[in-house]
Amino acid sequence: MAKKVMKIEPVRQKVIQQLRPKKRVCAYCRVSTDSAKQHTSYVAQVEYYKAYIEKRKDWEFAGIFADEAKSGTQVGKREEFLRMMKECENGNIDIIITKSVTRFARNTIDSIEAIRKLKSLGITVYFEKENISTISEQSEQMLTILSSLAQGESEIISTNNRWGIQKRFRDGSYNISCVAYGYTKNDNGEITIKEDEAKVVRRIYSEYLNGKGSFVISRDLTKDNIPPVRTAEKWNDCVVKEILQNPIYEGDLILQKTYTTEVLPFTKKRNRGEMPQFFIKDNHEPIITREQGEMVRGILEYRRKQMNMDDSGKYQNRYEFSSKIMCRECGGNFRRQKIYIGKPYEKIQWSCKNHIENSRMCRTKPIREDAIKTAYITMWNKLASNRTFILNPMLDPLKNMRVSKEQEEEIENLNNRIMELTEQSHILSRVVQKGYMDSALFIQKQNALNIEIEEIKKKRNSLFDNNGFETEIAGTERLLEIIKYNPEITEAYDENLFLHTVNKVLIGSNGEITFRLINNLEITEYANKGGGKA
Known part of the structure; x- marks a missing residue:
């Protein structure tokens, strides 16, 4: 006897289309970090994408999310990207348009994870340059390949730059871009003493050797209206300790105090023995004597032990x-x-x-x-x-x-609608139990009700999350x-x-x-x- 097979038609897209006749479409891009160009770039892209989206009668412009173009290699640093993902989770976006795969992310893992998450939420990402939409079945394979190529390109560029820097470290030809407080660079790129700042450095070493602590020294410098170091907002004990521990003031130079990781996401770390360092003795004119530097190191070590601090200068307890x-x-x-x-x-x-x-x-x-x-x-x-x-x-x-009063009313309406749909679901169940409705038709209608309830709950949760x-x-x-x-x-x-x-x-x-x-x-x-x- 032949089995009777009945097809249950998919209803998700149909229900979503009825609930939201127009697709809410946003754009994601990265704009220049240059403050003058950033505004122009942002305005131009807003105008372009707004016009692009409004050409479609079934689309509705849902805004533009733009991060500064520092790096596409790490999603965690892109605030607008994360805000866009939150809006997607709240059910406020249906389609995302972006220029290319490299603009979306150069980290393959982050890129694929984000795309998979968006697909699970029913959200499509369209890449203009590659003409790829994540709605297609082959999209993930193509995007994995393209993202991997983009990531590989970033890693190769980083490796080449790192090799060049390492070579200059070894032959002593590396020119540091930012010199320490007390020094400046002449026209030939050589480190020379900046006398007004060097006077402050000598004062710090002298007062520390005479028994003053780093906190008292920083307080006195502030009282005397001495301008702080270029990388700090004001004098404090950490800034003073950094000066006291820097061998540059004895005329020596240590290269590669920090390093960048070799693979994505690139992270800058303090070198604690993971990478070689390069010491150049008598590289430039000293501000203090070697005897002063040695005595300061002895006092610092004694106080570190007395205060129970570890090698990094942090309190252990x-x-x-x-x-x-x-x-x-x-x-x-x-x-x-x-x-x-x-x-x-x-x-x-x-x-x-x-x-x-x-x-x-x-x-x-x-x-x-x-x-x-x-x-x-x-x-x-x-x-x-x-x-x-x-x-x-x-x-x-x-x-x-x-929530506000208006949102409270909207939430109440949504709650009432959920109750209505839930009641309809119960009625359907009673009807099918009595044999008044075919099982296949029941499942189809039940699915439609569940999808509508799910969408309304998303909208209600979005109102809660925002306030x-x-x-x-x-x-x-x-x-x-x-x-x-x-x-x-x-x-x-x-x-x-x-x-x-x-x-x-x-x-x-x-x-x-x-x-x-x-x-x-x-x-x-x-x-x-x-x-x-x-």
Whole structure:
């Protein structure tokens, strides 16, 4: 007996066409990094693509996404590309037009991953130069080949450039493009002393050898209105330490302090022994003596060991309050200080860096570490004890606050439409169960309903995403979960609990200690001589 086979027609494209008669089409391009040319290039491409898209009656212009033409080799650095992908995920784009495969991405993996993701969302990418559309079955194979060729071209160019630089390193003919503070280059490209800056370098070495720390030196340079180094906004201890550790001031030159990775995505890294370095002794006139340089290195090494720092100059034991405490008055970060060192009542306090540099600029006084910890314990116990009155009621209002009145009405309409379609789906199910409808026709109609529900949900989610309080909602849910597993009153300060629940600590000039929690809720306690109090 022959089997009866019934064909169920595909309905996705038909339903999408009914919901969106016009395809929303955008363009992706890269514009010149030159500020003067960038505007002209952007305007020209907007005009071109707008006219190109508006020629089609079934297309609707959905904007242009343009990144600066720094590099097509790394998608992660292209903000407009990522914004375009987000718009695609939100269901606001149907077709993307771009000039060529090389304009889209020169990294094969990133290119194919992006195209596959777009195809899974039902979005077509059209490459003008190659005349390839990702809607075709053979598109991925062609695009893989073209992307690989573009990536290979980038890697070959990079390899050739690297080989040329390495050759100049070896024979000592490499001319550094940017010389260190204290030096300049003459017409022949030779490194020569810039006397006004060299005077500052000598002062830094002299003061460091006389016992001053890098922070104090930077503070004094700022007070004396000395212009900072060309690559820094102002003098700070890091800039001073960089000068103290640079052998260029002894007349020597080290080449290849940094290197670029050989394969895509190209990444610039500090050379910590991965690549050879080239040392040229007595390359140019020194600013300091070799004896001074040797003594400074000895002091730096001693202080590094005393402060428990690793070879890169970073603290091995970070404190839980590091980078967490900010000044409410001036926005400055707080630094850790020891007071009454060596005495039985030695204490730790945190001070605003701007107050340290100039007390007239910031009035916020230092605060004791034990006061912050006591205030945190008080705050946390209040929050945990009153979670049903503070945290629980926050969730629904936060979700409701995510949209404007117009968007709220639109979301309500979309919700009503989803309910209508869901009800239609239930009716269809009851009809087919009673035998009033053929199974093949039922599946076809059911698919059409599911696709329409899916599209409406995408539109609704897009409204939420554009005006959401995701951080606040997720943070509140996380706090409730932490309290659920730590319901008891906290008597002792818990470092892990602090790190998992607090984003920032804001210190006011009148002793206010405000804890900004992971859901952006701010709770204030007050410090007194004994610590924190409500």
